[in-house]
Amino acid sequence: MRNTALMLMLLICNTVKAQSIPPGMNGVPAWFSAWNFVCQNKFGSSATIPTIFLYDDSLYYATASLAATDQRFTAPGPSGKLIEWYTGAHNGTLRIPDGQSVPLGLMSFAAADSAGNPFFVMATPRFWKSAGVESRELGLEKLITAVFLHEFAHTRQQRGMGATVTTIEQKHPFHDPPLSDDIVQHLFSKDSVYVGRWKEETDLFYQAAFHPDKRTSKKLTCDALRMLHQRQVSYFTGDREVLRKLDDIFLTMEGLGQFAGLYWLQHPSGGKLPYATAVEGMRRKRNQWSQEEGLAMFLILDKMGWRNWERDVLSDDPKTIVQQLHAACGCQ
Known part of the structure; x- marks a missing residue:
């Protein structure tokens, strides 16, 4: 004993x-x-x-x-x-x-x-x-945890979208500004017309994310996707045409990171915050374009209950959030 x-x-x-x-x-x-x-x-x-x-x-x-x-x-x-x-x-x-x-x-x-x-x-x-x-x-504690979740989610994307970004950077050197997830914002933040179009497009995604009627949400999403496409076609031309692909990639990567933090914050077994509070906490100053718009797009995708989107986004051959939303909402 x-x-x-x-x-x-x-x-x-x-x-x-x-x-x-x-x-x-x-x-x-x-x-x-x-x-x-x-x-x-x-x-x-x-x-x-x-x-x-x-x-x-x-x-x-x-x-x-x-x-x-x-x-x-x-x-x-x-x-x-x-x-x-x-x-x-x-x-x-x-x-x-x-x-x-x-x-x-x-x-x-x-x-x-x-x-x-x-x-x-x-x-x-x-x-x-x-x-x-x-x-x-x-x-502070929940904020830091959400930041960790956002960035740690990117470790799951390095072999897929991260590798694609590396390949693009090797073929298209970026110097001023250097390539980052904020490159579009750095290039166009002083263009008031561009900023206005981006804000209108992003606001439409958030309207779709929070609209109570799913059918209307799909219509609003398709309208926002058309605006996104027109913005890219109008501004990403010549040497900047590569930004069309990069814009979709960074919306996907940053949007997923934001969604990871939000998912934990609002879950009853996670951060236990009201959904609206968690969303506001993740948007913070709303001044990081790829995070701000990307979050709205993932809120819609998850709301639609689209099958296997997590696997498709995190695979080594991933689909972008733009591709996913087109499929989930039946956009033409």
Whole structure:
């Protein structure tokens, strides 16, 4: 009996030790729980687990060794299981798999290395709090979780749409501005006519997303898609014709990221927020074009109950949100 009690105490101690995390990672396991929830209930599982780099004011926490002086510890990962992590001082910069040394400010992003393997970089909750970030609709904790879900969703897109963007960039060098998901906004934000057309088109998508009648929603969606097509045909000409494909891709990638955050925020078993509050929280300042319009488009797609859209968007040969909406709404 005494030996049994001793073994039980050792088991408890080992379990606690395995699940303890450095103070700088407080709040991070909740991110992974939210991600697993979204995958289990909406996106489906994936065998791909990206390399993760997190950081606070002084230390990094990575799932890959960065230096011979790394200290190791065991903590939860995005798989829902305990995995090995590495930590050390970052001295203000972080070397990431694409070869860059990134100065560490407030940021969150996903990318891929030269072999197409996804990786993820984000400041920990402590860093966000120190930066004074706030959200009236969501609160800081839920906001950061939604940001994590948005960016982490991109790790599932790197082998599909991410690879397509890389191929386009190799064939069509972009310098001023450089290629990013904001390239259309950077090029046309000072063109008042273009901005007006984009706003009218985006407003129509949101009307479709929230209209109570499904048939009317489909009609509004088809009208908005025609406006989108005319905008692209009118403005993306000559050397900029490649933007037609990129616009569709970035609406899909950023829209899916926004939808991932929204799905968790509004779910009774997730963030538990009212749907309208979650939408407002994700739209925030409404000043990021691909996120703003892309979210509306995914709200419509999900509202239509279109079959297997998650699989089609996340596959290695994905369909864009424009293609999906045409099919879901029967647009000509």
